[in-house]
Amino acid sequence: MPQEPIVEIRNVSFGYEAARPVLRDIDLAIERGAVVGIMGQSGCGKTTLLRIIMGALAPTRGEARVLGHATAELERDGLYAMRRKMGMLFQFGALFTDMSVFENVAFPMREHGGLPEEVIHDLVMLKLQAVGLRGAAHLRPTELSGGMARRVALARSIALDPQLILYDEPFTGLDPISFGVIVRLIRELNDSLGATSVIVTHDVQEALGVVDYVYFMAAGRVIAKGTPDEIRSSPEPFVNQFVNGKPDGPVPFHYPAPDYRADLELAPA
Amino acid sequence: MSLATLRARIERLGAAMSSHVWRIGYASRFLFYMLVHSGTALKRFHLTIAEIYFAGVLSLIIILVSGLFVGMVLGLQGYETLQRFGASESLGVLVALSLVRELGPVVAGLLFASRAGSAITAEIGLMKATEQLSAMEMMAVDPVARVVAPRFWGGVISMPLLAALFSAMGVFGGYLVGVQLIGVDAGAFWSQMQAAVDLRNDILNGVYKSIVFGIAVTWIAVFEGYDAVPTAEGVSRATTRTVVTSSLAILALDFVLTALMFTGTEK
Numbered sequence: 001m002p003q004e005p006i007v008e009i010r011n012v013s014f015g016y017e018a019a020r021p022v023l024r025d026i027d028l029a030i031e032r033g034a035v036v037g038i039m040g041q042s043g044c045g046k047t048t049l050l051r052i053i054m055g056a057l058a059p060t061r062g063e064a065r066v067l068g069h070a071t072a073e074l075e076r077d078g079l080y081a082m083r084r085k086m087g088m089l090f091q092f093g094a095l096f097t098d099m100s101v102f103e104n105v106a107f108p109m110r111e112h113g114g115l116p117e118e119v120i121h122d123l124v125m126l127k128l129q130a131v132g133l134r135g136a137a138h139l140r141p142t143e144l145s146g147g148m149a150r151r152v153a154l155a156r157s158i159a160l161d162p163q164l165i166l167y168d169e170p171f172t173g174l175d176p177i178s179f180g181v182i183v184r185l186i187r188e189l190n191d192s193l194g195a196t197s198v199i200v201t202h203d204v205q206e207a208l209g210v211v212d213y214v215y216f217m218a219a220g221r222v223i224a225k226g227t228p229d230e231i232r233s234s235p236e237p238f239v240n241q242f243v244n245g246k247p248d249g250p251v252p253f254h255y256p257a258p259d260y261r262a263d264l265e266l267a268p269a
Numbered sequence: 270m271s272l273a274t275l276r277a278r279i280e281r282l283g284a285a286m287s288s289h290v291w292r293i294g295y296a297s298r299f300l301f302y303m304l305v306h307s308g309t310a311l312k313r314f315h316l317t318i319a320e321i322y323f324a325g326v327l328s329l330i331i332i333l334v335s336g337l338f339v340g341m342v343l344g345l346q347g348y349e350t351l352q353r354f355g356a357s358e359s360l361g362v363l364v365a366l367s368l369v370r371e372l373g374p375v376v377a378g379l380l381f382a383s384r385a386g387s388a389i390t391a392e393i394g395l396m397k398a399t400e401q402l403s404a405m406e407m408m409a410v411d412p413v414a415r416v417v418a419p420r421f422w423g424g425v426i427s428m429p430l431l432a433a434l435f436s437a438m439g440v441f442g443g444y445l446v447g448v449q450l451i452g453v454d455a456g457a458f459w460s461q462m463q464a465a466v467d468l469r470n471d472i473l474n475g476v477y478k479s480i481v482f483g484i485a486v487t488w489i490a491v492f493e494g495y496d497a498v499p500t501a502e503g504v505s506r507a508t509t510r511t512v513v514t515s516s517l518a519i520l521a522l523d524f525v526l527t528a529l530m531f532t533g534t535e536k
Contacts, residue, residue, distance in 0.1 A: 054407060056403075056406070076411075079409075080409035080411075081409070083406075083407055083408070083409040084408075084409045086407070087407075088404070088407040090400045090403065090404055091400070092399070092400070094399060094400035094401050094403065094404035095401075096396075096401055096404075097399070097401070107408070107410075108408045108410070111408065111409075111410045111415070112408075112409065112410075153404075160408075
């Protein structure tokens with residue numbers, strides 16, 4: 001019997017205000033073990049979709065099932081129990097600035113584990129070793145570069161060996177070396193933990209190199225889906241413009257404006 | 270003024286009023302939720318102790334120095350007035366009653382709001398703006414229980430202690446000026462104070478006031494931080510609101526409490 005998808009979004013619509021829907025009729029299913037990208041332009045609704053997967057927002061219509069639970073039906077305790085099986089990497093890391101790198105990674109273990117301090121120490125060192133920052137355990141978040149902070153946050157998000165790891169714009173603001181490190185870590189950690197990863201990003205070219213499957217969003221809808229190769233060769237004009245970074249296309253280069261000649265006062269009298 | 274303008278103004282006033290009432294209701298629900306989820310702050314008391322350090326111990330300098338100067342000014346002004354009536358020996362009573370009943374809780378409360386209240390709001394607001402609170406939520410850790418409640422209890426516990434220290438320091442300041450500098454008799458200064466200051470009517474009522482001020486200031490501070498718009502400007506506005514609202518709350522509550530405590534209860 002095939003396994004139930006780890007994330008299943010069925011016919012989901014959502015709007016912060018009833019008159020302005022952000023998501024419309026979204027359907028997607030994320031299989032266990034995959035690294036899946038949700039891509040699209042800023043403001044297309046992908047972060048809202050991520051918040052629905054996190055259980056931070058409830059769909060206005062439709063159903064979101066995550067780790068076997070319909071998120072909208074969960075009370076606070078149920079939601080927290082579900083989140084203990086999830087890890088989340090925030091856009092800029094969201095490290096606790098009043099704690100050291102070590103304490104940041106130990107935080108979820110101390111809050112939930114009830115583990116002896118020696119065990120926590122070893123586990124934290126294992127996680128930091130996995131992201132190459134064991135030697136930075138004593139540093140404060142303010143002493144880290146952007147790429148290092150992202151790696152510490154990644155170590156913290158896998159502290160409890162999650163089944164599902166969510167990434168919110170993990171590549172934003174990274175230099176090429178840090179970017180390469182994060183891409184490699186996402187793949188390696190996903191495969192070594194036997195987890196499932198969902199990457200929300202607008203860095204399409206970069207993300208296509210790491211994901212197994214892509215959902216492409218525009219204006220609150222999924223307009224294309226497929227493997228990275230299928231997305232690269234998609235006939236959909238918007239996807240084509242986005243993947244190839246063309247300045248003009250369905251998303252116009254020019255902001256709507258009156259006739260250019262009229263603005264230059266060249267129009268015939 | 271046309272009828273339409275009048276109507277628009279009344280509508281704006283109504284909208285502003287209902288928005289304020291809504292916000293008070295929201296803040297009350299927040300307080301209730303925080304009290305219900307205070308288990309972590311009380312069970313893992315070291316979290317609260319750390320906040321007592323930040324809100325209380327780090328406010329000591331400003332509280333002690335201010336208390337000393339307020340007491341010294343009271344000594345000068347009190348002597349100046351009392352000696353006109355030949356009652357300069359009552360200086361100790363005047364200084365002590367002024368401090369334990371009013372100035373201790375009120376001035377310490379105002380200083381606490383500016384020093385610790387603003388820091389609490391800014392810290393929680395910045396944690397929100399940098400997604401630290403969301404990260405906690407995603408780790409299945411309730412930020413109200415883990416971050417807000419320890420700060421609330423830390424503030425509530427610190428405030429009466431700071432007010433007591435403020436009053437003690439003020440009495441010492443009054444003694445320095447009245448007895449050491451001006452030359453009021455030390456025996457009269459202390460014995461009249463001892464005879465006139467009542468434990469229940471004066472000291473305990475002052476302590477109750479400072480507890481109420483501590484609850485009000487810290488509640489406002491944690492709520493404003495948690496509810497701040499998560500931007501630099503939003504946090505700045507929330508911090509300002511904390512200082513303004515809690516200062517006004519202290520003064521208004523002081524009037525109400527004084528009316529309840531000291532009217533018609535004394536012989």
